[in-house]
Amino acid sequence: MIKKEPDLLIQATPMLRQEMTTPRAMLDVWIALIPVILAAVWFFGVGALLLLLTTIAGGLMTEWVFTPADKRRGVMRDNSSLLTGLLLGLTLPPGLPLWMAFLGGAAAIGLGKLIWGGLGSNLFNPALVGRAFLLGTFPIAMTTWSPAMGPGHFFEVQGSLFALPFQTPVYDAVSAATPLGLMKFEQQSTALSKLLIGNTSGSLGETSGLLLLLGGLFLLWRRDLDWRIPTAIFASAALFSGLLYLVNPVQFPGPLFTLFSGSLLFGAIYMATDPVTSPLSPRGAWIFGIGIGFLIVLIRGFGGLPEGVMYAILLMNGATPLIDRYTQPRVFGRQARSG
Amino acid sequence: MHSLNPMNLLRGSFRHGVHPAAHKEQTVDLPIQRVPFGDRYLMPLGQHIGAPSKPVVGVGQRLYRGQIIAEPGAFVSTFLHSPVTGRVIDIGPHRHTDGTFKPAIEIEADPYATQQLPPAQTRDWKKLDITAFIGEVQRAGIVGMGGAAFPAHVKYSIPEGQQITELLVNGAECEPYLTNDHRLMVERPEALLRGIEILLEKLGAARATIGVEANKPDAIEILRDHLSPDLPVEVVSLPVKYPQGAEKMLIKAVYGQEVPAGQLPRDLGVTVNNVGTVVAIADWFDTGMPLIERVVTVSGPGAAYPSNLIVPLGTSVRDVLSFCGGLRSETREVVMGGPMMGSPIASLDVPVMKGTSGILAFTNTETLRPPEYPCIRCGRCLEACPYFLNPSRLARLAKARLFSEMKDYRVQDCVECGSCTFTCPSGIPIVQLIRTAKDNLAHASRKGEPT
Numbered sequence: 001m002i003k004k005e006p007d008l009l010i011q012a013t014p015m016l017r018q019e020m021t022t023p024r025a026m027l028d029v030w031i032a033l034i035p036v037i038l039a040a041v042w043f044f045g046v047g048a049l050l051l052l053l054t055t056i057a058g059g060l061m062t063e064w065v066f067t068p069a070d071k072r073r074g075v076m077r078d079n080s081s082l083l084t085g086l087l088l089g090l091t092l093p094p095g096l097p098l099w100m101a102f103l104g105g106a107a108a109i110g111l112g113k114l115i116w117g118g119l120g121s122n123l124f125n126p127a128l129v130g131r132a133f134l135l136g137t138f139p140i141a142m143t144t145w146s147p148a149m150g151p152g153h154f155f156e157v158q159g160s161l162f163a164l165p166f167q168t169p170v171y172d173a174v175s176a177a178t179p180l181g182l183m184k185f186e187q188q189s190t191a192l193s194k195l196l197i198g199n200t201s202g203s204l205g206e207t208s209g210l211l212l213l214l215g216g217l218f219l220l221w222r223r224d225l226d227w228r229i230p231t232a233i234f235a236s237a238a239l240f241s242g243l244l245y246l247v248n249p250v251q252f253p254g255p256l257f258t259l260f261s262g263s264l265l266f267g268a269i270y271m272a273t274d275p276v277t278s279p280l281s282p283r284g285a286w287i288f289g290i291g292i293g294f295l296i297v298l299i300r301g302f303g304g305l306p307e308g309v310m311y312a313i314l315l316m317n318g319a320t321p322l323i324d325r326y327t328q329p330r331v332f333g334r335q336a337r338s339g
Numbered sequence: 340m341h342s343l344n345p346m347n348l349l350r351g352s353f354r355h356g357v358h359p360a361a362h363k364e365q366t367v368d369l370p371i372q373r374v375p376f377g378d379r380y381l382m383p384l385g386q387h388i389g390a391p392s393k394p395v396v397g398v399g400q401r402l403y404r405g406q407i408i409a410e411p412g413a414f415v416s417t418f419l420h421s422p423v424t425g426r427v428i429d430i431g432p433h434r435h436t437d438g439t440f441k442p443a444i445e446i447e448a449d450p451y452a453t454q455q456l457p458p459a460q461t462r463d464w465k466k467l468d469i470t471a472f473i474g475e476v477q478r479a480g481i482v483g484m485g486g487a488a489f490p491a492h493v494k495y496s497i498p499e500g501q502q503i504t505e506l507l508v509n510g511a512e513c514e515p516y517l518t519n520d521h522r523l524m525v526e527r528p529e530a531l532l533r534g535i536e537i538l539l540e541k542l543g544a545a546r547a548t549i550g551v552e553a554n555k556p557d558a559i560e561i562l563r564d565h566l567s568p569d570l571p572v573e574v575v576s577l578p579v580k581y582p583q584g585a586e587k588m589l590i591k592a593v594y595g596q597e598v599p600a601g602q603l604p605r606d607l608g609v610t611v612n613n614v615g616t617v618v619a620i621a622d623w624f625d626t627g628m629p630l631i632e633r634v635v636t637v638s639g640p641g642a643a644y645p646s647n648l649i650v651p652l653g654t655s656v657r658d659v660l661s662f663c664g665g666l667r668s669e670t671r672e673v674v675m676g677g678p679m680m681g682s683p684i685a686s687l688d689v690p691v692m693k694g695t696s697g698i699l700a701f702t703n704t705e706t707l708r709p710p711e712y713p714c715i716r717c718g719r720c721l722e723a724c725p726y727f728l729n730p731s732r733l734a735r736l737a738k739a740r741l742f743s744e745m746k747d748y749r750v751q752d753c754v755e756c757g758s759c760t761f762t763c764p765s766g767i768p769i770v771q772l773i774r775t776a777k778d779n780l781a782h783a784s785r786k787g788e789p790t
Contacts, residue, residue: 008686009672010438012771014679014757015705016359016515020719020764022712078712120713226718275717280731282722329727331749333587333600 020223026079028224029270032215033086036266039211040204043148044094047157048204054098055130056085058105066114080119084108087127087270090205091263091310092134095146095171097163100138107133124317125277128310135310141169143305145201147176176201180262180306183253195260206263216269225273228282232289233268233296234259240297252301264296267309277317284320284327291316353591355725356580357758359515359679361554365645366518366638371526373649374662376454380422380653381433381690382408383443387488389415394444400427401449405456405629408444411477417490418480419444422631422651424452436675436682436689443690446653459627464537469495472541479623480630480693484615485509485520485584486676488694491616495542497605504608506538506547507593508617510562511577511584513552514677517697519634520614522647524551524558527618528565530625534617536570537624542610546571549614550593552579581679582756586611588725600752615696630693637663639678641670641700650691656698657687669702678705679757712765720759720769726752730759730769737772742779750776 040048059081067075075081088108092101108130116122135142146158163169178201179190194200198208206212219225241258258264272278272292279288292312299308385391390413402408402421409419425448432440448454467475477492497503508531512520524531535547551559553576562574577583577592587598590609598604604611615633622628631652638645643664650659656673660666666673674681675695691698720730729748736745750773759769 007671008684009706010683010685011672011706011708012683012768012774013674013677013681014761014770015672015674015699015701016678016761017709017766018357018359018762018764021709022715022717022765025715025717025764074710074712077710080715118713120715275715278716280716280718280721280729328729328748329721331600331728331752332591332726333597333602333752334749 023077023079025224026083028219028222029083030086032218035211035214036205039198039208043199043207044204045149045154045156047161048094050098050161051092051096051101052086052089054101055089055105056082058102059085059109062106062109066110078119081109084126088130091131091203093142093145094204095144095158095160096141097169098161099165100134100141104130104134120276122276124314125271125274128271128314131310132314144171144175145178147201148199178202184306187250189253189257192256192260203263206266209260209265212265212269226285228285229273229278229289230268232286233272233293236290236293237264237296240294244301262307263309267313272313277320279320279323279327281327281329284323287323288316352578352580353588353725355723356582357723357761359581359761362515363518366636366647367521369647371522371634371647371649374654374659376423376448377654377658378448380446381443382419382653383435383441383692384409385441386692387482387490387694389490392416392419394430396427398427398430403457404454405631415490415493417477417482420480420629420631421446422653423448424454425449434686434689436684438685456628462624464624469541481616481619482693483613484619484633485613486694486696494610501605502608503542503605503610504545506544507589507609507611508535508547508549508614509584509589509611510549510551510614511589513581513583514679516638516699517636517677518647519636519696521555521558523614523618523634525561528561530618530621531614532565534621535572537620548593549574550577550589552577552583554579582725585754585756635691635695636697639699640702641667643667652693653690655688655690659691659698666700670700671703671706672701674699709766711767714765714767717764719762719764723758723762728753734767734769734772737776742776745776
């Protein structure tokens with residue numbers, strides 16, 4: 001008399017889902033970075049595009065090789081390696097030989113993500129792991145900056161890009177110090193307008209402050225971004241650099257220069273906000289951001305290299321599990337507790 | 340804690356929660372229709388948490404509509420009444436809504452009966468003391484009509500030394516698709532206020548507050564029009580948010596206070612009652628009708644003619660659906676209750692019970708799940724969870740079957756509202772994993788195993 005309806009599914013509620021998906025969130029960051037990519041091509045020529053494609057290819061190929069065949073379809077569809085490759089590429093100097101960029105992409109995915117257990121399991125931001133690998137392995141190539149050129153040189157691809165593997169690259173142009181390098185070694189500031197527009201030397205994606213902020217606004221609007229992290233980074237970097245500036249305005253830059261020079265904007269908006277490697281809770285996000293801002297100022301002011309965003313973020317990535325543990329949200333109807 | 344005065348507090352809501360599309364437009368303006376009597380009714384003996392009821396009738400016995408057919412098996416248990424005039428044809432295991440077989444009384448309706456309620460003996464509630472009142476509520480078989488079907492008389496049994504000062508009437512109806520409470524407020528405001536009057540007097544509460552989400556402006560307006568100066572009742576419009584109708588969230592939204600974990604609303608001097616429950620109390624004292632029928636919303640993309648219906652308890656889902664045009668051929672899943680917290684049914688032959696607020700039919704659009712991706716720790720579930728749990732962590736632990744570690748993350752505080760699963764961009768069935776973990780923990784503790 002009573003039988004199971006052959007056609008009825010038994011699938012537990014909730015039946016409803018919101019629309020955002022993980023691959024879509026990754027794609028959103030890509031979309032946010034399109035103006036930045038275009039600016040990189042504008043300032044550094046079509047070679048910039050070659051570099052980005054190389055890091056992405058290095059990452060995707062590594063992922064394909066080291067993922068079990070039955071899981072490849074799912075893994076390749078989540079868009080995360082596509083994004084890691086792009087983020088890494090945007091942190092590279094415009095004249096970096098392509099073979100190095102390829103290795104960097106492979107290191108980002110292989111050492112930054114896969115050995116931890118894949119997407120969602122890694123402790124450190126994969127793109128920054130790739131960059132740290134390159135900076136450690138090829139310190140000279142990673143700190144040789146070619147000047148921003150402009151559209152007249154659009155099709156001139158720098159010869160150093162095609163350097164043969166394990167050969168010393170030969171650079172076409174005279175290398176140009178970045179605004180941070182000028183600041184650190186020659187106590188020479190760069191005009192804020194140049195930093196905003198981006199016609200300075202530096203990594204591919206870091207130079208134009210305005211476009212980076214624009215992409216950040218897009219991500220905010222799409223709710224892909226934890227606004228607390230960049231806000232905390234800006235606030236703490238401005239505060240600590242302001243203090244140093246008050247102490248010694250000749251040696252240390254002011255807060256505005258600190259915020260808009262180097263990769264601070266890029267790191268704060270696109271790297272530190274990587275959800276996998278940043279704390280879960282709102283309180284944790286504030287601590288994380290404040291720590292990054294402080295470390296950036298510390299490393300820039302007292303370290304051996306002019307830039308410190310990468311190490312600042314990587315160090316705070318390492319602190320994330322601990323931050324998470326001590327910032328568990330207070331459960332409804334319960335007293336706050338620590339640990 | 341007893342200084343709850345809603346007048347002095349800023350009206351807000353609870354924190355966190357989600358905003359699923361309401362999907363109420365299909366049925367919101369449809370008046371409640373009565374489903375005609377059918378030929379067979381099935382009354383499961385266990386319709387709620389607590390002990391199942393014990394049958395007091397035998398196979399073959401003739402019954403009149405509203406006659407008691409089962410009595411409470413314990414204090415947390417209620418009476419059951421026959422929804423029709425007819426005859427008992429079976430007492431034994433029948434398919435339950437949860438898919439198992441559970442004892443139930445099967446009744447065949449008398450096709451020649453008028454199905455009138457027998458003349459009611461007058462029940463002067465004013466003369467009843469609180470104990471007699473609680474007995475009457477139990478005798479009427481009244482339970483919470485919002486879904487959980489917790490016996491109402493248990494809520495009114497206040498331990499010595501405690502006093503209810505606030506009666507909070509739950510008209511939030513935050514579950515998408517459902518409009519049964521909404522229609523009840525629009526169509527029967529007098530009965531609702533009558534029930535409030537009875538409860539205020541019997542519980543000795545100082546005032547009543549009806550919490551209604553702002554997406555039901557007609558209900559708010561009609562209720563406000565019916566308020567009388569003699570009765571201290573206020574209608575509060577709440578911002579639309581899920582799960583506003585969860586008891587503790589509604590208290591937070593209306594009074595701004597958190598019920599401490601492990602405590603009950605009555606520890607704050609509050610009792611929360613669904614509008615359906617309050618109307619059922621009014622009906623019992625006004626007409627002598629026990630809980631033998633309820634309002635059910637039939638809706639969802641798979642329902643041919645979405646409707647709001649008065650359904651005699653025990654009517655099979657199949658009969659309810661065939662009254663309103665049946666299911667579309669695209670239907671893939673039928674859910675009893677709301678789309679967020681209801682349960683899917685395997686068979687259309689299961690009966691409508693006291694806690695059945697809706698029958699929803701879903702098609703491939705809602706049932707096809709996107710592929711699951713790894714958790715990227717985006718934190719959306721943390722910002723959704725109204726209990727401020729860490730669903731991301733809980734899901735990770737559940738997948739690793741580290742159930743006892745989940746207790747450190749307060750898994751027992753989870754009310755399974757499903758906001759986490761709703762909001763997860765990686766398509767992880769978080770609340771389903773948590774339910775499984777809680778089942779495992781409950782099983783282990785029943786067996787006395789260390790967990």
